[in-house]
Amino acid sequence: MADPLSTGLIAASIMLAIGIAAFASLRGWQGWLDLKRMELVSGRGDVMLPPSGGRIEIADLKERVRKLEAIADGIDL
Incomplete structure (x- = not known):
């Protein structure tokens, strides 16, 4: 039969693991609520930041349009 000490240690370690998981879950829940x-408070329901490459993409598209307009006008770049 199993030793009572080892059974107690297994039970204690399981309780400790459940406690750690519950603590981590509650901290995550509190962070989400914050x-x-x-x-x-900021008045915005959905905070979405624009992608960091957004300005670069717009500048790239403007450059492409400029080159296409130059080609259409017959100007060699």
Whole structure:
């Protein structure tokens, strides 16, 4: 039969693991709630930042349009 000490250690380690998982889950939940509170205070429901490459893409598209207009006008670049 199993030793009572080892059974107790296994039970204690399982309880400790459940406690750690519960603590981590509650911290994540509190972080999510804080984020939602900040969004409500700022007046915006959905905080979406533009992609960092957005300006670069627009500049690239403007350059392409300029080159295409130059080709259409018959100017050699």
